[in-house]
Amino acid sequence: MTDVPFVRPDSDRAGPLGRLTLERLRRRTSMKWRTHPEDVLPLWVAEMDVPLAGPVADALRAAIGLGDTGYPHGTAYAEAVAAFAAERWGWDGLRVERTALVPDVMLGVVEVLRLVTAPGDAVVVCSPVYPPFYAFVTHDAREVVEARLGPDLRVDLGALQDAFVRARRGGRGAAFLLCNPHNPTGTVHTRGELEAMAALAREHGVRVVSDEIHAPLVLPGAEFTPFLSVPGADDAFALVSASKAWNLAGVKAALAVAGPGAAGELRRMPEEVGHGLSHLGAIAHTAAFREGGPWLDELLLDLDGNRRLLGELAALHLPGVRCHRPEGTYLAWLDCTALGLHDEHRGPGEPGVVSDLDGPARMFFDKARVALSSGHVFGSGGEGHVRLNFATSPAILREALTRMGEAVRGL
Template identity: 80%
Template structure:
């Protein structure tokens, strides 16, 4: 399947050329991207446009590239040491979010965010205890927690895709039944919906967790990717969250998933617990990963600003393309991340129930299967995100405008051919 190359975002505009020059999302061609060997670009055949897994189609930020080159030139490829990563993150949190509560002494390096979540949950829960999630939510929450012998309890998001406090309170009661210990594993900002929780919402969550004796672990991997119109609030910055934990990384914002490293952060009441983290956990992160993530937080701000402008433009473009090619789909405009949650139930497709269920990332069903088979566009299947995900797909718009246009055009033709 071949299509003509669409023109870029604003043909004829004098400033469009300058914008494209600095937009990381407009730098690479499809031919260049197909030379990549990562999961996104090698899972499917070459005729498929991959808009599924959370990798962006961007070059490496110059400060990160320079830091890695310098380390390699020095042969600096040994074991990680020191607190430079946490220091860079603390400075970034101050500059971006006005948060001065990140104390380097109350942090630990971990291999990546999900492994860090597992290790923190082991500190505050036991096998057989419950972990609450707000579904639909990131599929590895189900897989990693379930594989570690904890029970998942779902608190479904409201119709507006925001946290439903009544559902959360009910889930807390179920999670604590029989005197079990319980934790809330929260996605902040939320994956897959792109919702950015407000300070007021997070304060309510913290108060509710305190009331029910539930500990909170906040996955904040997408925190730097809050788009214009929304404001990120670190969970540990709200009253009542002093006994909570957060996990942070430069992985998503600077596209560093292949360079493993993350930071676990404890609230002041949880700091002693974090110090019980087994020493071997700190040996898991890559030294080069820590160097890359530190450089991103310390010197990658200008690159990030350019990226956010590109993502904002793509977010708008996606809305226009959905209206043009797929008017029966529901498009919830994301406030953060580079992920869009599309409601395909109006297409009348079925089959989500044929797959294995939440956390099974590899399976496709319903609309995602149709778009792969008929449009040759790979999306994430909604059913793996848990209750409320059926009939939906997650689309990664962290790609070039050209690929986004081609993908939506293909999807529209596939739907019209049903």
């Protein structure tokens, strides 16, 4: 394929998603670019095809120049997130004294769940949902209880209430692991929806832990609401990170945030948990939240353009596939059930390697040489679907959808 940079119509230079050629991307050694052979276009794992934001790169270079590679210390990360939340989301309720550094969001989720549940307790998730929700919860001896999303891919409050009842059966403890915004659908929960979830959780004695790793990635037309900002969320927790929005998965760091009624529990988190994150990670994430806003704004413009382009390409090349329009994240959920390729559901797992491919994802890999995340690993409701990462250049996106269309026509 011919790789050309993407220049926005209102700009004389490429945005973050148009600055790297395919040749340069293939020099990367990360999971996205090394898992599959070079003839495969990787649109699966949550890595973006962007250069590092300037303020983040500058902060890392300065730290390395100083030999500042020791242990993390201080509250700069929490202060940066609090300022970002106030500016971007109009929420000034994030208090530094109610935060704790954690290695990454999922390890932070596990540690918070240990504060509010015991082995054998239940954790409710809204499926289809991010596969590690299943893996990390079950590996820590908790039982996953599913509440299926509605046909519109939004939280079904009736299904959620039923799941809360099942989770609390026998008097056991329960938590609700919320994905806000939702992965894989890109749904951004409204304030009203979050208020209703908080009310249900309080009614049934269920503690809420909100994964808000995609919070900075809300696209035009939607608005992010921090769960801790809604009434009834005083005893809830949230996990935030710059990992997704600034492409920092390789320099891990995250922040656990407690509501006012959960501050005492957060103080019980073992001190050694904070030793697991990287000092360079904390430096990079702090710089992203503190100084990376302009770069993020450029990225959001690119993602909005790619969202629109993906819809056009899917309508042109994949008329039998329903491409759900995401409100946030850079992930698109494609309903391929009309193709009749989905096999019997094999249960949730960890996406990313060829052996995890099933149904339409397997077909697109084999016949189109496009790697997507297989829907069956996202739990109930994922069968026959694929998740597509559109945080790439328009040139790569066009090539991938063209190949996928040819593969479908060849069935």
